[in-house]
Each structure stands twice: as structure tokens, then as C-alpha cells.
Amino acid sequence: xxxxxxxxxxxxxxxxxxxxxxxxxxxxxxxxxxxxxxxxxxxxxxxxxxxxxxxxxxxxxxxxxxxxxxxxxxxxxxxxxxxxxxxxxxxxxxxx
Numbered sequence: 001x002x003x004x005x006x007x008x009x010x011x012x013x014x015x016x017x018x019x020x021x022x023x024x025x026x027x028x029x030x031x032x033x034x035x036x037x038x039x040x041x042x043x044x045x046x047x048x049x050x051x052x053x054x055x056x057x058x059x060x061x062x063x064x065x066x067x068x069x070x071x072x073x074x075x076x077x078x079x080x081x082x083x084x085x086x087x088x089x090x091x092x093x094x095x096x
Contacts, residue, residue: 024089028052031081031089035059038080043070052090057081060096067095 032050035057049060057078061067070077074093082088 027085027087027089031057031085034081034084035077038077039070049096055089055091057090057093058096059093070095 046063
């Protein structure tokens with residue numbers, strides 16, 4: 001018995017990659033990984049959570065001094081992260 005609506009895996013993946021919501025989530029995941037690489041292990045060890053909501057990257061930092069240092073370079077981080085992904089994924093970063 002042969003299925004009538006069968007598609008190749010390549011076609012299914014192509015359709016998935018054209019889905020805006022899927023692409024958005026994929027880019028958000030890539031951006032979070034890029035953030036982790038950019039800041040390194042020292043900052044990561046002081047992070048308790050990281051997520052993106054409404055085009056804002058939220059990063060919870062346990063060190064007030066580190067949080068202050070990171071805030072001073074927010075615009076630079078936003079620009080570099082979006083540039084690495086190739087599109088505007090975030091507009092701002094909030095350090096909590």
C-alpha cells in the first residue's frame with residue numbers, strides 16, 4: 001500500500017525552513033549559543049538563566065559588578081550578535 005501524500009525528507013525540511021516561526025526560534029537558539037561563546041566561561045559561570053522574549057535577550061547574572069560591566073557594552077553586544085546571525089533577532093539585552 002503506497003501513501004498518496006508522501007514527500008521526500010528534503011521537501012519537508014525545505015518547507016520547515018520557510019516557516020517564519022521555525023526560523024525565528026532557530027535564530028534565537030543560534031543567538032543564545034553565540035552569546036555563550038562571546039562571553040566565555042567566566043560570565044557563564046555567573047549566569048543562572050538566559051532567554052529571549054519579544055526580541056529582548058534576558059540574562060540573569062549573580063554578580064552585581066559583572067552585571068554593571070555588561071550593561072555598558074549592551075549596544076555593542078546587540079550589534080555583534082545580530083551581525084553573527086545575519087538578521088535582527090534582538091533589539092536589546094536586559095541583565096537581571
